[in-house]
Amino acid sequence: MSIYIKLADFADCQKICDMQRIAFYDILTRYSDYDTNPACETVEVIQNKFRQPFTKYYFIMKDEEIIGAVRIVEIDKSTRRISPLFILPQFQNYGYAQLAMKCIEEAYKNISCFTLDTIKQEKKLCYLYEKLGYLRTGKEEQLRDNMSIVFYEKKFQKTQL
Template sequence: MLKVRQISSDFADIVHNIQKKSFEPLLNKYHDYDINPAMESVEQIREKIDRANTTAYIFELNDIYVGWVRVTELEDITYKISALCVLPGYQNRGIAQEALKQIESYHSNAQKWTLDTIFQEKGNCHLYEKLGYVKVGELEQINERMVIVKYMKICKA
């Protein structure tokens, strides 16, 4: 069973390792050196976890840390999902889907959820759309290989 639990910046070293391993294949594919989370240092991750209105969660499967995500509360009871990642060896097992469902339940007051992902990564887009997220806004061209798409999910009152 997947456990999704809140963590503090004391976990920065652990999540840095997860994030680096999870995002390096995308970095190698898209060469998005300025924005790819694999390029973040432990200190940058620690600072992001410690930001006001931010909650970090680690995903644990059979006593192994397999992923993590940051959730930031914005204005108007809107939450932004950032740096959602699952280790490559654990991808395509429904972990991200289950983790997002649990996290959304922890923030049952949410009126809206937002996130960005890579438009070319059809598996990511499918995951978010399956969970009720819809594409919004303009696509953002990062480089000749990669475009960012924004998603939003409106919650029932």
Template sequence: MLSVSKVSSESVEIVHSIQKKSFESLLNKYRDYETNPAMESIDKVLEKMEKSNTTSYIFQLNNVSVGWVRVTELEGKIFKISALCVLPEYWNRGIAQKAMTMIEGYHSDAAKWVLSTILQEKGNCHLYEKLGYIQKKEEILIINENMTLVFYEKIK
């Protein structure tokens, strides 16, 4: 059974490990050393977790920590999803989709959700589109010759 719960900065070692393992294959594929979450130090992850407008959630499957995400509340009840990740050995089990649905429910007052993902990762794009996110075609960020970030939003 999947559970999604708030996690404090005391769990930074666990979430840092999940993040590194989850983003490692993308780092190897795209070599985006400046932007890939696998490159973030534990101190950087801690700094992001401790921001006053940020809530971190950990995903547990049968009491095993398998993923995590940061949710940042921006102005006007806009919530930003960052570093959504699931350990590779738990991919393709619907964990990210279920977790996102639960987290959106925790913030039922949200006016809009925003996030970015890699255009070339069709599975990621499909996940967000399945959850009702719309790609903002006019907004892209070219990271390198192999990788482009695209931006999504979901208006409630």
């Protein structure tokens, strides 16, 4: 089994949109967050993000099958933001998100910091990022009575050659 990331093309926007709806549906129904949940993004929103010169979308691949996707946003020369990353439901709980994160970090090994955020009440997601070495920044945003966003970062030391 091989997990890797593959750069998506503009023509893939509809596919990414459809996948997001499936992947984030359970979280949407659990929190009724119709303002920020990626399941509510239209294909036009994804197309607009895709056109941003500082954004790249990748498919998460298992062998030759698409199992998820990730958007990487350039914040500055040394920092990238992961938003969102998702694995389709039928592929969840097999460790693929962890492997995908390692692929992303390897693909961007020249940068010194990754940032991301997730729902604080989703303990499984918080555990995943913390297990991979992401630290809470201390910043939190309350979006709903039952839903807060918690922010993470992971800093890397660049090795001298």
